[in-house]
Amino acid sequence: DSGVTQTPKHLITATGQRVTLRCSPRSGDLSVYWYQQSLDQGLQFLIHYYNGEERAKGNILERFSAQQFPDLHSELNLSSLELGDSALYFCASSVGLPPYEQYFGPGTRLTVT
Amino acid sequence: DAKTTQPNSMESNEEEPVHLPCNHSTISGTDYIHWYRQLPSQGPEYVIHGLTSNVNNRMASLAIAEDRKSSTLILHRATLRDAAVYYCIPNSGNTPLVFGKGTRLSVIA
Numbered sequence: 001d002s003g004v005t006q007t008p009k010h011l012i013t014a015t016g017q018r019v020t021l022r023c024s025p026r027s028g029d030l031s032v033y034w035y036q037q038s039l040d041q042g043l044q045f046l047i048h049y050y051n052g053e054e055r056a057k058g059n060i061l062e063r064f065s066a067q068q069f070p071d072l073h074s075e076l077n078l079s080s081l082e083l084g085d086s087a088l089y090f091c092a093s094s095v096g097l098p099p100y101e102q103y104f105g106p107g108t109r110l111t112v113t
Numbered sequence: 114d115a116k117t118t119q120p121n122s123m124e125s126n127e128e129e130p131v132h133l134p135c136n137h138s139t140i141s142g143t144d145y146i147h148w149y150r151q152l153p154s155q156g157p158e159y160v161i162h163g164l165t166s167n168v169n170n171r172m173a174s175l176a177i178a179e180d181r182k183s184s185t186l187i188l189h190r191a192t193l194r195d196a197a198v199y200y201c202i203p204n205s206g207n208t209p210l211v212f213g214k215g216t217r218l219s220v221i222a
Contacts, residue, residue, distance in 0.1 A: 058209055090157070102149075102157075104157045
């Protein structure tokens with residue numbers, strides 16, 4: 001158990017809908033990262049927050065947004081969902097800024113039908 | 114980001130040492146070498162990282178070549194639980210971690 005929690009574990013929704021994925025980092029960790037893992041693309045970095053501020057952005061679609069709240073939990077919002085958004089979404093946390101090691105949550109499996 | 118080359122797959126017998134190689138010939142002087150692994154149906158798991166000298170922790174050892182163009186992750190006694198995809202990631206901390214395809218390690222009982 002990494003200490004990072006993600007909810008929900010599974011999510012099934014229809015195209016065009018909007019969902020919110022939630023991540024609670026390990027106690028004391030200030031950095032939160034979001035990744036997407038699909039079969040054809042592998043593990044792709046989406047976005048990094050540090051103590052409430054956005055620090056880095058990867059290939060995150062404009063339909064996707066994230067934020068980190070004062071209690072350090074983070075949410076990833078996915079809107080206008082498409083079939084291709086079906087994937088595993090992982091959240092990771094680290095105590096500070098890179099290159100500190102990242103601890104990953106168990107992931108949220110999103111299925112868009 | 115430095116390009117990495119890892120074998121697609123490797124096989125090991127249980128309780129034997131495993132040496133997982135990684136070539137990163139374009140590594141920069143400030144890049145740490147990180148290793149993560151991903152067990153089936155789980156999120157990636159940090160294994161070890163180092164800069165220049167060899168590193169040991171409870172999970173593994175990391176041997177870094179003197180010219181830093183390659184490194185080897187050493188699992189001293191493979192167990193069935195070590196079957197996973199292992200990712201070698203050079204990274205300075207100024208850019209996000211880039212996970213390539215990694216090496217899929219199979220452990221045979």
